[in-house]
Amino acid sequence: MTTALTALVGALREVGIDTVFGLPGTQSVALFEEIRRAGIRTVLATDELAAAFMANGYFRASGRIAALTTISGPGFTYALTGLAEARHDSVGLLHLVPTPRPDDRHAFQLQAIDQAAIAGVLAKHYLLIDGVTDVVAAVHHAADLATNGGPGPVVVQLDARDLADRIALRGQTVDAAHVDVETQDCERLATRFAEARRPVFLLGAGATGAAQDLCSIARRLRIPVVTTPSARGLLREDDELAMGYDPLRGTTDQVNRLFAESDLILGLGCKLTHNGSAGYRLRLLREQFVHVDADNGVLNANYEAELAICARVEEVVVPFLASRTNTASWQESQLREFRDAIRSVPPEPETRIHGPSGSMQPAQFFSWLRTCLNDDAIVVTDSGFHQILTRRYYEVRTPRGLIFPSDFQSMGFGLPAAIGARVAAPERDVIAIVGDGGFLMSGLELMTAQREGLPLAVIVFNDGQLNQIRYQQLSEHGHSHAVRLTNPDYETLAASFRLPYVRFDANPLSRTAELLRGRPLFMEVAVGDSVDLRVRTGVALAKNVGRKVIAPGVRDWIKARLGRGETA
Numbered sequence: 001m002t003t004a005l006t007a008l009v010g011a012l013r014e015v016g017i018d019t020v021f022g023l024p025g026t027q028s029v030a031l032f033e034e035i036r037r038a039g040i041r042t043v044l045a046t047d048e049l050a051a052a053f054m055a056n057g058y059f060r061a062s063g064r065i066a067a068l069t070t071i072s073g074p075g076f077t078y079a080l081t082g083l084a085e086a087r088h089d090s091v092g093l094l095h096l097v098p099t100p101r102p103d104d105r106h107a108f109q110l111q112a113i114d115q116a117a118i119a120g121v122l123a124k125h126y127l128l129i130d131g132v133t134d135v136v137a138a139v140h141h142a143a144d145l146a147t148n149g150g151p152g153p154v155v156v157q158l159d160a161r162d163l164a165d166r167i168a169l170r171g172q173t174v175d176a177a178h179v180d181v182e183t184q185d186c187e188r189l190a191t192r193f194a195e196a197r198r199p200v201f202l203l204g205a206g207a208t209g210a211a212q213d214l215c216s217i218a219r220r221l222r223i224p225v226v227t228t229p230s231a232r233g234l235l236r237e238d239d240e241l242a243m244g245y246d247p248l249r250g251t252t253d254q255v256n257r258l259f260a261e262s263d264l265i266l267g268l269g270c271k272l273t274h275n276g277s278a279g280y281r282l283r284l285l286r287e288q289f290v291h292v293d294a295d296n297g298v299l300n301a302n303y304e305a306e307l308a309i310c311a312r313v314e315e316v317v318v319p320f321l322a323s324r325t326n327t328a329s330w331q332e333s334q335l336r337e338f339r340d341a342i343r344s345v346p347p348e349p350e351t352r353i354h355g356p357s358g359s360m361q362p363a364q365f366f367s368w369l370r371t372c373l374n375d376d377a378i379v380v381t382d383s384g385f386h387q388i389l390t391r392r393y394y395e396v397r398t399p400r401g402l403i404f405p406s407d408f409q410s411m412g413f414g415l416p417a418a419i420g421a422r423v424a425a426p427e428r429d430v431i432a433i434v435g436d437g438g439f440l441m442s443g444l445e446l447m448t449a450q451r452e453g454l455p456l457a458v459i460v461f462n463d464g465q466l467n468q469i470r471y472q473q474l475s476e477h478g479h480s481h482a483v484r485l486t487n488p489d490y491e492t493l494a495a496s497f498r499l500p501y502v503r504f505d506a507n508p509l510s511r512t513a514e515l516l517r518g519r520p521l522f523m524e525v526a527v528g529d530s531v532d533l534r535v536r537t538g539v540a541l542a543k544n545v546g547r548k549v550i551a552p553g554v555r556d557w558i559k560a561r562l563g564r565g566e567t568a
Contacts, residue, residue, distance in 0.1 A: 004135050005160060007168035009034040011139035017067050017094070019043060019058060019423055021051040025071030027098035030164040032069075043423060043452055046444045048075045050416040052082020053442070055093040057420030059086075060403045061378055063208060064424065065146050069096040073111025076118075081410050083122045083153045088407040089230065090205060090271060090295075092151035094142055095123070099157045115157055124152025131162060150206070150271075150295025181311040188307055190320040192290060196264035197329045199223050202284075204276065205230045206269020206293055210317040211399045214268070215239075217317070221327050224335055226255060226342075228276040230406045231269070233396035236375070241335070244343040247278035248391045254341040256283045261334075267291040269313045272302045273407045292316055345392050349532035351385070351463065353525060354505040356512075365525070366393035372513040377429040378403060378421050382414030382438030385468040386461040390433055400425075412441030415458065419445060422454045429518055431457045436487050437466045446497045446522075455520040458499075462487060463527040494522035 009031070012020075019041045024032040035042055045051035048070045058066040070079050076097050086093055100112045119126040125145045129138050138156070146154045193199065201223055207214060211234045218225050218241050225235045226243045235242045245255050259265055265288050270276060272284075284303045291298075291305035292313055299308035309316065345363070352359040366389070373379075375397040381387040381404040396402045403421060405413040418432035439460050449456050466483040473480040494501035499522040502515050515521055 002168045003164050004166045004168045005030060005034050005163035006037075008129070008135040008139055008158070008163060009038045009040070011136045012040065012067060012094075013038060014136075015140055015143035016064060017143075020067040020069055020096075021045055021054040021058070021420065022067075022069035022096075023048060023051065023071070023075065024069075025075060025098075027071050027100075028069060028096075028160055031096065031098075031158075031160040034164075041423070043419070043448065045416065045448055046442075048078035049082055049412065050442055050445050050448070052079040052086070052093075052095075053410070053413050053416035054420035054423070056082060056086050056089065056091045056413070057380060057403060057417030058424040059091045059093060059151070059420075060089070060417070061400050061421035061428075061430075062424035063400075065092040065094060065143060065151075066420070066424075067094045067096055071111075072098045072100045072115060073113055076115055077113070080118065080122060081408075083119075083155070085405055085408040085410045085413065086153040087122060087124060088273070089405065090151045091153065092146035093153045094139075094146055095119075095153055095155045097155060097157055098160050099128075115155070119155035119157075122153075123155045124150075125154045127154065127156050129156060129158040129163070131159075131166065135163065135168065148294065150293070150298060181309065181315055185307065185309045186311075186316055186320045189290060189292070189309060189316060190323065192264060192307065193266065193321055194324050194326075198262045199264040199266055199328055200258065200262045201225045202228075202265050202267040202270055203231050203234050204228045204268065204270025204272075204293075206271070206295075207231065207234060207313045208269070208399050210268070210313045211235070213317045213322065214313075217321055217324075221324060222330060222332075222335075223328050224258065224330065224338065226258070228270050228272070229391065229404075230276065233398050233401040236397040237395045238397060240339065243339055244395075246391045247275065247281075248388050249343070250346045250348070251342045251344065252278040252281050254338065256281075258338045258342070259283055259288075263288060265289050267293075267303075267305070268317075269293055271295070271298050275407050275409075277302065349530055350389070351467070351527045352530045353527055356505055356508055359528075359530075362389040363393045366390065366395075368509055368513070369516075370395050372516045373431065374429055374518075377401065377431060378418075378425060380404070380414050380418040380421055380430065380432050382432075382434040383409040383411045384435035384438055384461075384466070385463075385471070386433055386435045388468070411438045414438055415442045415445050416448075418456055418458075419449050419452070419454060422449070422456060423452070429457070431459065431516075433459045433461070435467070436460055436462045436464065436485055440485065440487070443493075446499065449520075450497055450499075455518075457516055457519070457521045457523065459523045459525060460490060461525050461527050462490065467527075490522065490524045497522070 020035055021043045052068050055066045055068045070076050116126055127142050129135055142154045142156050215235045224243055225241050226245050227234055229246050237244045286304045287306055289305045290307045292309045294312045296310040350362055353365045379402050381390050383405050387404050414432050414434040418430050422430040464485050470480045470483040491501045499520055501522045504525045
């Protein structure tokens, strides 16, 4: 006899799910037994939030969906931040969660919460599998929702014990939803592309599936490529046509100058969120912007386009873009000038990294790190100042080569997401770069990596502070508050995880590079303030004192006399 729960787990395999992240509980024992019987890999996380981040990293590294499973109530609510991160970052996953046992006779039920209402706010979609549901069709539908029309998390609520007792309905798989692309629109796209003299590709993560074809077209026709932050590496950043843009490099004005010289900006698979558009400071004029995305809700949302096409990028690239034969009229010297300007990071006060030969700049550290890693390595960061530095200075040379929490910026993301990435892409080296604050949130997931036999290199930036917030406090108020951390002895901690430990400033760079290549490692990187940062702190403190000591009327008089618009 095939139960409905057996059929459900079999359907998970049919839609390509080979890994489940999560924790079992009383309501999900039967579900985990069917997962075990089906031979689907189960990764036990320390908590449900980490499991959700793992599923996020799995998708970001591979483009394939994984399943997340939690108990109802506290397990479900623990995972909510991970669901929100997945929704903001367009990450497809299925969250399987039991429904609390109904009891109409009593109030204040154990672990009772309106999961459907919460899921409706955070997830892309919510489905209920109840006693009359065709579970096979429901799972196929959920997977289709999670991956098509813009990926996102789908919450599937079920009563696992009821499904284990019920005979399966005759399962009917369903075809994936497909949106027919308007041929007329695609022909307009082909014409517009053929007529453009100075086109630019603006690529987002939704263009990853077409990366190889797009790179071939860009190289053949000499078209400059700008990527959103989450799409970095679609064209390897050491390519002469890769502009190497990231808003955190502080060169948005230079990108806008490139756009101003263009007569067609072709936005492919880009959501153009707050972080993806430098806080909406990218200038995309309607008459020069053509937008293709699988999510209709993205089109004309933040930027109005002359032509907006709802389609997967793969559907339009080869038939409607690859036929162009005439090259763009960009001058090579012009492209080099734009590329150099966009890649250059304007000088500003930064931290200093303690290296083997003394203090070094972050740019030097990430240049060294780049030489240590294979081109196809995956670097995963947390949220924090280390992410800013990584995005400024690390050169990405492969699609899905840099993963970070983009538009929700959850701390604690880095290490669990790196574990998920390593599960999804076992053939690629995975390096987690995290701050000490983020590590304190999810560092125990190193036990998960060890138990699963996942070789990871973990680099912890140790500055003893929540430094990104500290710098903001110092800049605005001249002092910091509630940001100092007490960190463990990382060498002892690494030993307890049976991980080789290295302190970055304790060995020659060549020896440290050898330790880093292709093996598990825990590296501690000591970070401190530069002289420029101390000067900035002093100036901010002086300004803050001036604001308190000098009366507002006097400050206005001084500003008027000096003819300045700044506050003293």
